Amino acid sequence: MKSEIEVFREFIRKKGLRNTPEREAIIKEIFATHDHFDVDELYLRLKNKKQKISKPSIYRLIPYLLESGLIQEAYFEDGHLHYEHIYGHEHHCHLRCLKCGKIIEFEEKSLKKIEKKLAEKHDFFIKAHKFEALGYCSKCKVNI
Amino acid sequence: MKSEIEVFREFIRKKGLRNTPEREAIIKEIFATHDHFDVDELYLRLKNKKQKISKPSIYRLIPYLLESGLIQEAYFEDGHLHYEHIYGHEHHCHLRCLKCGKIIEFEEKSLKKIEKKLAEKHDFFIKAHKFEALGYCSKCKVNI
DNA sequence: GTATGTGCAAATCATTTGCATTCTC
C-alpha cells in the first residue's frame, strides 16, 4: 500500500502542481497521530517541532488533501472545523457528548449498505459519508 | 400537537427567561419554509418582510432554539453553519453533491436502530444523530 | 525561466460582546 506521501505526490503530479517540503511536513504531522486535528493545533504541533510553517500554508493545502482523499472534515466545533486523516484507516463514525465534548469513534458496517442503497435510489456517486451521534456520555447523563 | 411558538414559550418560561416579539418573529420565519437556513439568509428574509431584527438577536436566540429542540445544526458549508427546523418534522438525513451543492433529504429508519445499539454499547444517552452522504449527483458525476 | 508556493501582514467574514436604551414580567 502506498504511503500518504506517495499518494499526495501522485495527486500533485496529476494536477500539474508542485510539491514542497512544507507540504510533506504537514502531511507527515497529520498522519503522525491517530487523533483528529484542527488548523491551529496542527500549526502548533509543527511549531513545537521547530518546523516553521505558516498557517496560510496549512489552509492552502487543506483543499488538496480533501480532494486527494487523504483527509475528511470530521465535525464543526468551537468555531472551527476539525479534520481527520482517512487514508489507510478503517472508516469510522463519531459519538459525541454534548456536555463534555468526549468523542468515541466506532465502526458501523451497515452504514455502507445504506450508502449503496441511497446511491441507487438517487442516482448519486457517493464518495463518503459522515455519521455522528450526539448525546450525553455515561458521566454527563446523570445530571443533564 | 403544540405549535413551535407554544413549545418555545413553554421553554422560555421554564428557564425563567423572557419572550419577545422579535424572538417569535424569528421562529415564525424559520418555520415558514421547509428549507434549511443560515443566519445571514434568515436575517435577509426578515428584512425583506420589513421586520427590523438584528443579527445579534438571531445569534443570541440560536442556542435556545437548539436547546429546546426546535432546530438542529444541519451542516457546515461556505464558511458558516446551516440549520434546519426539526420540531414537528420527520427526522431526515442529507445527501449532498460535492460539486453543485444540491441537497437531497431522505429518511432512513435503520439509523434509529444503530443509534440504539450505540447507546447501549457505550452507555450514552443519545439525543440525535446526523447522517450525511457526500458525493456527486446524476448531473455532476458524469464529469468529475 | 516561469509559474507555483511561501511567509508576512492586512483584509474579510462570521460571530460575539459592551453598552445604552427598551421592554417583559
Added chain:
DNA sequence: GAGAATGCAAATGATTTGCACATAC
C-alpha cells in the same frame, strides 16, 4: 422596578488574500 433583550458599533477569531521573495519543475 429589576433584570433581560434589543440594536448598534466595536471586538474577536478563523480563514483568505495581496504581495514580494523563494523555489520546484
